[in-house]
């Protein structure tokens with residue numbers, strides 16, 4: 001490859017990287033508003049939350065001066081347009097922060113369902129699974145205007 005070709009390849013990479021990012025966002029094929037967890041998961045998650053998370057994030061999920069709130073605007077401020085895979089991984093790898101990764105996969109799935117239900121996302125028929133490839137395709141988006 002001569003210098004000119006290299007320069008061209010570099011240019012192509014630079015332009016196509018942001019484009020492919022947009023593309024993958026647009027390709028989101030499951031919406032968080034279709035119901036991506038079950039009521040049963042969220043209810044189990046509520047129990048797991050009380051046992052493992054409430055001591056820091058408080059029973060009402062609103063946190064305190066040392067621990068962030070997991071609700072509403074504070075939640076969306078951090079998680080809007082991120083994928084469920086990112087939220088799942090954060091919880092799985094870092095929470096509870098005094099004993100990270102200490103819970104079972106099912107418990108982390110249940111906790112994610114509980115966090116979503118607490119933030120007014122709807123339950124549905126399909127159970128949420130810790131399948132990163134699938135969770136990557138589900139973005140945390142505000143309620144679409146047309147369904148309000």
Ligand code: HEC
Nearest residue numbers: 052053056066067068069070075078091095096097098111
């Ligand atoms: C020992 C205290 C403690 C416990 C227990 C704990 N957390 Fe956290 N959590 C924190 C702190 C401090 C942060 C902020 C720092 C960070 O993001 O790592 C945090 C951040 C988070 C975040 C990212 C910030 C946000 O606003 O979304 C999530 C999600 C979360 N915790 C979920 C959980 C869940 C679920 C549990 C229970 C399995 C849990 N935490 C247990 C202290 C705790």
